[in-house]
Structures are given as C-alpha cells and as structure tokens.
Amino acid sequence: MRTACHARRLRLKLKSAHGVQLLRRDVRTWNGVTVSVSDMSCSPGRAWHDISPPQSRMAIVLEQIGGRVEARTKINQPSQSSWSGPQHIDYAPAGMQVWGYTNNVRGIRGVDFAFEFPSLESILGESIDLQQTETPRLQFFDERIFRIGSLLAAECKQPGDHSDLYADSLVTALVIGFLRFSEDRAQKKKQGTLAPWQLHRAKEFMEANLSTGVRLRDLAQITRLSQSQFGRAFKASTGLAPHQWQMSLRINRAQQLLLDGELSLAQIALVTGFSEQSHFTRVFRSMVGASPGSWRRDRRS
Numbered sequence: 001m002r003t004a005c006h007a008r009r010l011r012l013k014l015k016s017a018h019g020v021q022l023l024r025r026d027v028r029t030w031n032g033v034t035v036s037v038s039d040m041s042c043s044p045g046r047a048w049h050d051i052s053p054p055q056s057r058m059a060i061v062l063e064q065i066g067g068r069v070e071a072r073t074k075i076n077q078p079s080q081s082s083w084s085g086p087q088h089i090d091y092a093p094a095g096m097q098v099w100g101y102t103n104n105v106r107g108i109r110g111v112d113f114a115f116e117f118p119s120l121e122s123i124l125g126e127s128i129d130l131q132q133t134e135t136p137r138l139q140f141f142d143e144r145i146f147r148i149g150s151l152l153a154a155e156c157k158q159p160g161d162h163s164d165l166y167a168d169s170l171v172t173a174l175v176i177g178f179l180r181f182s183e184d185r186a187q188k189k190k191q192g193t194l195a196p197w198q199l200h201r202a203k204e205f206m207e208a209n210l211s212t213g214v215r216l217r218d219l220a221q222i223t224r225l226s227q228s229q230f231g232r233a234f235k236a237s238t239g240l241a242p243h244q245w246q247m248s249l250r251i252n253r254a255q256q257l258l259l260d261g262e263l264s265l266a267q268i269a270l271v272t273g274f275s276e277q278s279h280f281t282r283v284f285r286s287m288v289g290a291s292p293g294s295w296r297r298d299r300r301s
Contacts, residue, residue: 058089069102
C-alpha cells in the first residue's frame with residue numbers, strides 16, 4: 001500500500017549552532033519516513049551544531065566542500081571511526097546526543113531520514129528487531145544506502161511526475177538496506193580489516209598522490225600485505241575499493257578548486273589526476289549528478 005508524499009519547508013534555523021548557517025531545507029514524507037535535504041554554509045575553522053534526533057535518524061553527507069565533516073557525541077572529542085571519506089553516513093537512535101562538527105569546510109549538502117520503526121513494520125510486511133535499531137553507528141559508509149539516499153534527495157528537491165510511487169519504493173529499499181547493514185558489517189569483520197596504522201598510511205599515500213596514478217602494488221607494499229589481501233582488507237575497512245576511495249578524494253578536491261575559480265576545467269582535470277578534461281567531466285557527472293561547469297554555477301548562484 002502506497003502512502004502519499006507531503007511536502008513542506010521548515011524554518012531555516014539550526015539548534016545550538018556555531019559557525020553554521022542553514023541556507024535551504026526541503027522536506028517531504030514518503031511511506032512514513034520524513035526526508036529532508038539541507039544546504040549549509042560554514043565559517044572558516046571549527047563549526048558545529050546540535051543534531052540530536054527526537055526520533056531515530058539516519059543522515060548522509062552527500063557533498064562537502066573542503067575540510068572534514070563528522071558526527072560527534074561530544075564537540076571536542078573526535079570520532080573514532082576509521083572512515084574519513086568526503087561522504088559518510090550516520091545513524092543515531094532517538095534521544096542520543098550528537099553534534100555535527102566541521103573543520104575548514106565551506107559548505108555541506110546532506111539528507112536526513114527520520115524513522116518510526118514500529119509503523120514501518122506494516123509497510124515492510126515483517127517484524128523489525130527494534131533492539132537492533134537502538135545501536136548508534138556514526139561515520140560509516142555503505143554504497144547501496146548512499147546511492148538510494150542520493151536518489152531520494154534528488155526527488156525531495158525536484159520531484160518528478162511519478163515521484164510518490166518512485167520515492168515510496170526507494171524508501172522501502174532504504175529501510176531494508178539499513179536493517180541488513182548490521183549483518184553485512186559483522187560478515188565484513190570476519191573477513192579482516194586493516195590495522196589503524198595500515199589504513200592511515202594507505203589513505204595518506206592516496207591523498208598525497210591525487211594527481212598521479214597510484215598502483216595497487218604500491219599500497220600493498222607500504223602496508224606490508226599482498227595485493228589481494230590489501231584490496232579485501234581496505235574494502236572491509238572502508239566500504240569502498242581503493243580506486244573508488246581515491247576517485248572520491250579527487251572529485252572532492254576538484255569541487256574545492258572549482259569554487260576557488262583560479263583554474264580552468266582542463267587544469268583542474270590535470271591537477272586531480274584525470275588524463276583529460278572530457279574524462280574528468282564524465283566522472284564528475286556520474287558521481288555528482290551535474291557537469292563541473294553546471295555544479296560551479298549552481299553553487300555560486
């Protein structure tokens with residue numbers, strides 16, 4: 001059974017904000033799940049605001065320009081997660097104290113999902129282990145959840161002619177994907193992850209070589225593993241294959257350079273490791289949903 005979408009706009013105000021300004025928020029409800037897309041600007045240096053949810057909430061950082069974004073249980077206590085990519089997901093049960101923290105970030109676009117799990121049982125047609133939903137998960141990544149969340153964010157901002165039916169289906173897939181995540185996560189732990197020093201060294205090496213081609217054998221060598229061991233362990237640790245991780249870093253760096261406005265698209269392509277501008281444009285469009293030029297005009301308008 002399909003539920004209707006309800007659209008509304010909330011007042012542009014953040015709770016206990018320091019250095020963060022809410023520019024726009026679009027809100028819709030599908031299948032009992034409230035979806036809200038927020039665009040925020042941040043002051044230079046450290047900034048934060050209270051994101052403690054009154055009901056269980058999953059938040060996805062779709063896009064960040066510069067710096068670091070993370071969810072913290074205490075403002076001055078960094079996240080202990082091994083994930084540090086330009087996009088990430090957070091889940092907090094109702095009533096949990098959580099702060100959205102940024103450092104040297106210009107802007108953020110994110111999408112939030114507010115869940116009422118007991119009411120979702122009838123939509124899914126099966127019971128939900130409510131104890132499972134009480135476990136917080138901060139700073140993680142799951143490609144399937146991220147992709148579905150991105151599609152819902154696009155529908156929230158610009159709904160199509162058949163948006164309700166499409167979004168209802170996406171919301172159902174999102175909830176199922178989230179509930180299955182814990183089981184998948186436990187399985188990945190059995191496969192083995194990188195030690196903290198290995199993960200740090202690999203990330204550092206990839207960030208330092210954005211403009212050049214990083215080879216799997218180089219990453220394996222600096223972490224003292226075989227190539228196959230490194231590839232499996234890196235994905236188990238981060239949720240992404242090494243090449244996907246570096247591509248996300250390249251696109252994030254390209255977004256910063258686009259807003260700086262000092263380099264041409266061809267120069268940005270070379271600086272961020274793409275062989276030519278057309279390749280850069282194709283990858284950027286596939287990951288961001290718009291061409292580099294359109295994305296820059298939209299952010300400057």
